[in-house]
Amino acid sequence: xxxxxxxxxxxxxxxxxxxxxxxxxxxxxxxxxxxxxxxxxxxxxxxxxxxxxxxxxxxxxxxxxxxxxxxxxxxxxxxxxxxxxxxxxxxxxxxxxxxxxxxxxxxxxxxxxxxxxxxxxxxxxxxxxxxxxxxxxxxxxxxxxxxxxxxxxxxxxxxxxxxxxxxxxxxxxxxxxxxxxxxxxxxxxxxxxxxxxxxxxxxxxxxxxxxxxxxxxxxxxxxxxxxxxxxxxxxxxxxxxxxxxxxxxxxxxxxxxxxxxxxxxxxxxxxxxxxxxxxxxxxxxxxxxxxxxxxxxxxxxxxxxxxxxxxxxxxxxxxxxxxxxxxxxxxxxxxxxxxxxxxxxxxxxxxxxxxxxxxxxx
Ligand code: NAD
Numbered sequence: 001x002x003x004x005x006x007x008x009x010x011x012x013x014x015x016x017x018x019x020x021x022x023x024x025x026x027x028x029x030x031x032x033x034x035x036x037x038x039x040x041x042x043x044x045x046x047x048x049x050x051x052x053x054x055x056x057x058x059x060x061x062x063x064x065x066x067x068x069x070x071x072x073x074x075x076x077x078x079x080x081x082x083x084x085x086x087x088x089x090x091x092x093x094x095x096x097x098x099x100x101x102x103x104x105x106x107x108x109x110x111x112x113x114x115x116x117x118x119x120x121x122x123x124x125x126x127x128x129x130x131x132x133x134x135x136x137x138x139x140x141x142x143x144x145x146x147x148x149x150x151x152x153x154x155x156x157x158x159x160x161x162x163x164x165x166x167x168x169x170x171x172x173x174x175x176x177x178x179x180x181x182x183x184x185x186x187x188x189x190x191x192x193x194x195x196x197x198x199x200x201x202x203x204x205x206x207x208x209x210x211x212x213x214x215x216x217x218x219x220x221x222x223x224x225x226x227x228x229x230x231x232x233x234x235x236x237x238x239x240x241x242x243x244x245x246x247x248x249x250x251x252x253x254x255x256x257x258x259x260x261x262x263x264x265x266x267x268x269x270x271x272x273x274x275x276x277x278x279x280x281x282x283x284x285x286x287x288x289x290x291x292x293x294x295x296x297x298x299x300x301x302x303x304x305x306x307x308x309x310x311x312x313x314x315x316x317x318x319x320x321x322x323x324x325x326x327x328x329x330x331x332x333x334x335x336x337x338x339x340x341x342x343x344x345x346x347x348x349x350x351x352x353x354x355x356x357x358x359x360x361x362x
Contacts, residue, residue: 006066012286013296014072020298020353044074044092054095068312105271112257121262135240139250176212179244189241265297268304325359
């Protein structure tokens, strides 16, 4: 099997962490008999330096021609980088918004996993998190409040601002199906989060999600109000498998869920469209403060590559091999500086990649 992967190394630590993820993908290919063909693409600051814009039409076309895209992070230090002297639509982050829109990436997946070995980084009490937790936040990414009409008007000297929140049943159905499909590959539970006691858009959300659930009898569906969900995430995060929610609620809850893991360098993410195509990237940014030092944690990007194998290529066994290798490296006490603790062995970005490769086997 040949996997055509577009690679956007990006800015800051991006090139360092993506190089390690490619190393791990190549090792997995060697062991399981598939070949990764990479097409290097420029985006963000790296694209501004060469083309004067953060994303060219050629890059978009090349991304569309790939089966999936693996990306580092983009952007620089807003105070010192010349990229931020440009007008907002020409800055690195504009490329990110544009590529998501061009590729119609409507489903954002952010796993929040607390490994037992890293429980010291979790800000919650030990009795709440004993044994770790493993949830997937599934956020609708192209509808809702952030894409509604907005206006600010002054009437009789009083300023009034309006933002519209709209969802149609098709938008809800496609993300719900994705959520249930993913739950089928996990512990078969979906918690759909809404505000159905107040909002019409949430009542439609709940109705459509319940209709979709009828096609997945093996999956347990639970409806939860967003305010309760925000509390439950810190009260008992182990109860969650897949959290399925709309754009703004997902924006807030996914950040809350990632904070309770305590380790930004460990958190993967994926954005998917209606086909098998996806864009896979770490949840963190380009960390300009540590770029070029060889100390960045590559695990979030490596786990994003594992998500790519699972969701874009249906290579579940290979994805699991990578996830198990990451767990094993942590169990054996190897750490990059961001997750370092007493008694453990500190290693560099590339040593972490090498260690993970050494644990990948049939
Ligand atoms: P950041 O996530 O880059 O950094 C926050 C802190 O976490 C820093 O101390 C950094 O050193 C640390 N960190 C992040 N990833 C790490 C890793 N893999 N290993 C070890 N430590 C890590 O957030 P920021 O400083 O707010 O943003 C820096 C730049 O990244 C900005 O230009 C921002 O716009 C951009 N950004 C890009 C994306 C993206 O590409 N999707 C997302 C967020 C931020």
